[in-house]
Amino acid sequence: MLVGKVAEAAHSIEVMWRAGLIPFPRLDEGARALLDMRRIGPIAAAARNAARRDPLAVGLVDERGPLTFKQLDLRSNALARALAERGARAGTVLAAMCRDHRGLVTTMLAAGKLGARLLLLNTGFATPQLVDVARRESVEILVHDEEFAEMAGAMPDTVRRYLAWVEGDVPADVPVLDELITSTDDRPLPPPARGGGFVLLTSGTTGTPKGAPREHTSLLSSAQFLDRIPLRAGESTFIAAPLFHGVGISQFILSFALASTVVMRRRFDPEATLAAVQEHRCTALILVPTMLRRIVDLGPEVLGRYDTSSLRIVFVAGSALPPELGNRTMAAFGDVLHNLYGSTEVAVATVATPEDWRKAPGTVGKPPVGCRVALYDEDGKRVTRPGVTGRIFVGSGLSFRGYTNGARVEVVDGLLETGDVGHFDSDGLLFIDGRDDEMIVSGGENVYPVEVENLLVERPDVLEAAVIGVPDAEFGQRLKAFVVTAPGTTLNADDIRAYVKTNLARYKVPRDVEFLDSLPRNETGKVLRSELRGSMKP
The missing domain is CATH 3.40.50.12780 (ANL, N-terminal domain)
Known part of the structure; x- marks a missing residue:
């Protein structure tokens, strides 16, 4: 067991060195990076160490242009000080409901420097979800874009609000991050007494999103991405996946750790x-x-x-x-x-x-x-x-080690x-x-919808497909397919059933077929099967 762990650690180090994550032979820089990670967390530490390695290197490009790693480091120093002057401290729960832009990035860095607990909120939330999650996670500060101001206004008065991105007139009642940053000292802060970590939320496709905390991250864990994905230091990465999602935030942190430029836009086109x-x-x-x-x-x-x-x-x-x-x-x-x-x-x-x-x-x-x-x-x-x-x-x-509500997985x-x-x-x-939990038992046979869905989207006249189980008096359950067709096509339900019957077992053929203009999806593209079930005609 010990020999295996040592070999795994050695392999991880070799992977990180090959990618340029370990600045060999400047091992002192590596030691300083590890210390920063323990003190201010992986997000802020990655930006700070990239600024040390090359202060003039561009760290972020958004709609408003480029920012160097040094500029990001200084901006987040100023924001952390401004928030501290207004009561933020180590352990404060700071939530961000922002699209991908410099305001969100600066907020994430500042949260690490404060030792605040960062909660990344889904920009697709409805007001009840936002309020429910904020209450459950004990949110004290909410940073949000102007477009979410109406929802944010439903938060309790005890939650301090700040605007990260403003497109119209600047509101008088909510402070704007850019103004706080330009009016505050940008010297480094003393390290917090303890790191706050950050919390990702599950997709919530089957209920209220649960909080999955990330309190500690080992540098060796970076090798899990770099081993089979050839990212290299000093390159340029376009992150289209939202940063509130595990895909986006993991690659954002890794790109900063590699001192690579991150290119992002607020909306995907x-x-x-x-x-x-x-x-x-x-x-x-x-x-x-x-x-x-x-x-x-x-x-x-x-x-x-x-x-x-x-x-x-x-x-x-x-x-x-x-x-x-x-x-x-x-x-x-x-x-x-x-x-x-x-x-x-x-x-x-x-x-x-x-x-x-x-x-x-x-x-x-x-x-x-x-x-x-x-x-x-x-x-x-x-x-x-x-x-x-x-x-x-x-x-x-x-x-992770368990959800923030105390629940665990098997x-x-x-x-x-x-x-x-x-x-x-x-x-x-x-x-x-x-x-x-999506397996369908029809007439005693087990069916997984993804096999039927993948078959259907292989057709050039089918753009999207989702398959669910519906109650059936004779078979227990039967399959229902929801299909989005390409413009100008004339597919009907019999065409769909015949196609599946030709390629898969008879018990995998959908008995019911409904054509839709689009499938309901969340912000990261997962099909909301609960909405499909709720929309079915009796």
Whole structure:
């Protein structure tokens, strides 16, 4: 056991050195980085150490232009001081409901320097969700964009509010971050008595989002991303995935740790993303699958207008990547696709490299260094045979220790359940078969919707598809498909049923088919199946 841990640590160090994360031979810089991480957390520490390495290097580019790492460090010093003067302290719960821009980044850095507990809120929240989560997490400060002012106004008067991004007239009753920053001393603050960490929220597709805290992060854990994704120091990354999501925040922290420029925009636009990749010669593009689909759907003519040859990595995570979309991505951009599987709770589980995808489209790959993945059956026995579906359990240095409300997930042999089921092929590549709680039993046969959904979207006349189970008096459950067709097509329900029957077993054919203009999705692209069930006609 000890020998294995030592070998794993050695491998992790080698991976980080190869990426440029460890500044060999300046090991004193590495030691200082570790000390900063303990004192002010991974987000603020990454920016501070990048500023030391190259103060003039551009750290962030948003709609308002570039900011160097040094400028970000000084701006966050000033904001932290301004908030401290207004009562913020170590342990204060500071929530941010912002789109991706400098105001959010500065807030995250300032929270670390204060030792505040940072809560990243989903910009797709409705007012009841915002108020409920803020109450449960004991929010004391809310930083938000002007567009969310009406919702923020529903917060209790005890919550201090600040505006991160203003497009119209500056309101008189809520302080604006830019004004606080320009009017406050930007000298470094004394380190906080303790680090506050940050809290990510689950997607909330099955109920109120739960808080998953990230209080401590080991530098060695960075190797879990770098082992199978060739990010390198000093490059440029376009992060389209929102920072409130695990995909966006993890790659943001890692990019800053590598002293790489982060390019972001407040709202996703597929063609504008390509233009920014060309302008800033981005080597990595971070997306969720729905964003990737919108880019690929632009078609060869539009894609051909932009020089994206700088891209070495198209990094996709956050929800399932259908085989047809991954194949189209590889055809459009070359062997650059990296498909990560993980969750808010376990962080990284596996990564599929371009080589893995070429070999087995649809795979989520293999565990990187520092991660373990195992499958178990319903009796808790380990599943080891290829092709046999089991519940997925994951262990890594980035796994959380429990939700903020005290709830925990099931643990087996030190591994956390993900709530998904899947199987390994004979080469050890993992495939996700679906959510454990989405399995449909129809006439005694187990069906996972993702297999039917992936088949349907392979049709050129189908843009999106979702499959759920509905009650059936004879079979217990039957399948219902929700289908979004391409413009100008004339598909009907019989066409859908015949297509599935031709390609899959009879019991996997949807009895019911409903055509929609679009599928309901959350901000990170996950299908809201609860809304599909709620919208069904009696």
